Amino acid sequence: MKLFRKIRRNLIDLGKFKSYALYALGxxxxxxxxxxxxxxxxxxSDVRKNNILVDEIYINLQEELTTNxxxxxxxxxxxxxxxxxxxxxxNYVGKKTNELSQGAKDTxxxxxxxxxxxxxxxxxxxxxxxxxxxxxxxxxKDLIAMYLIKIQKINNQNEKIKNIVxxxxxxxxxxxxxxxxxxxDTNLKYKHIKEFGNKSDYNALLxxxxxxxxxxxxxxxxxxxxxxxxxLHSKTKILLATLKxxxx
Numbered sequence: 001m002k003l004f005r006k007i008r009r010n011l012i013d014l015g016k017f018k019s020y021a022l023y024a025l026g027x028x029x030x031x032x033x034x035x036x037x038x039x040x041x042x043x044x045s046d047v048r049k050n051n052i053l054v055d056e057i058y059i060n061l062q063e064e065l066t067t068n069x070x071x072x073x074x075x076x077x078x079x080x081x082x083x084x085x086x087x088x089x090x091n092y093v094g095k096k097t098n099e100l101s102q103g104a105k106d107t108x109x110x111x112x113x114x115x116x117x118x119x120x121x122x123x124x125x126x127x128x129x130x131x132x133x134x135x136x137x138x139x140x141k142d143l144i145a146m147y148l149i150k151i152q153k154i155n156n157q158n159e160k161i162k163n164i165v166x167x168x169x170x171x172x173x174x175x176x177x178x179x180x181x182x183x184x185d186t187n188l189k190y191k192h193i194k195e196f197g198n199k200s201d202y203n204a205l206l207x208x209x210x211x212x213x214x215x216x217x218x219x220x221x222x223x224x225x226x227x228x229x230x231x232l233h234s235k236t237k238i239l240l241a242t243l244k245x246x247x248x
Contacts, residue, residue, distance in 0.1 A: 064122040072233040075116040079226045086219040097202045143239045157225045168214035176205035
């Protein structure tokens with residue numbers, strides 16, 4: 001900078017105003033070029049940082065979706081199995097207690113709900129922050145936005161099923177069925193309670209309209225859940241395939 005000032009001073013002292021003007025203009029051009037280069041370097045640095053961040057987003061998303069694909073596959077199998085034993089339970093209506101096998105009783109007593117805990121932390125992070133703006137693939141962004149909605153539909157449906165079991169099936173089941181039935185017949189420790197405890201009344205249970213309605217209601221809602229799960233399983237595969245294209 002001292003050299004530039006010295007040159008300008010010499011030109012002024014010598015009265016070379018035209019040369020001074022040209023020199024000043026040249027100096028301005030050099031400054032503009034230098035600033036432009038600095039901006040370009042900063043832009044390239046920002047692009048590099050964004051590319052690294054996008055790669056990180058894609059990798060985390062891929063891991064999350066791969067896990068969900070496995071969880072959804074297992075959920076489809078378990079939900080299909082649940083539908084099977086609910087349908088079997090309805091087929092027991094009209095049968096007497098002595099006509100029910102131990103397997104049939106176990107099916108009636110089975111009110112366990114197998115929940116699927118899908119991962120969504122990466123999806124939520126993308127949707128709720130400015131990370132979505134970094135993604136250039138419009139199809140991928142649409143799939144990500146819809147994915148979170150479909151997970152919520154499954155969660156809401158599961159809460160609906162849990163409510164049926166807790167508030168409809170379980171109370172009427174506890175009214176007619178003794179938990180003595182689930183104790184082992186071969187364990188001598190339970191011989192006394194098995195002999196003198198209150199007995200279950202499967203006849204009354206199976207004939208109860210509230211119980212029948214609760215099983216039918218749960219069956220219908222579980223079938224809806226199965227459709228939601230199959231749809232999300234399919235969407236997960238599509239999202240993974242789209243993501244793989246981006247990573248390649």
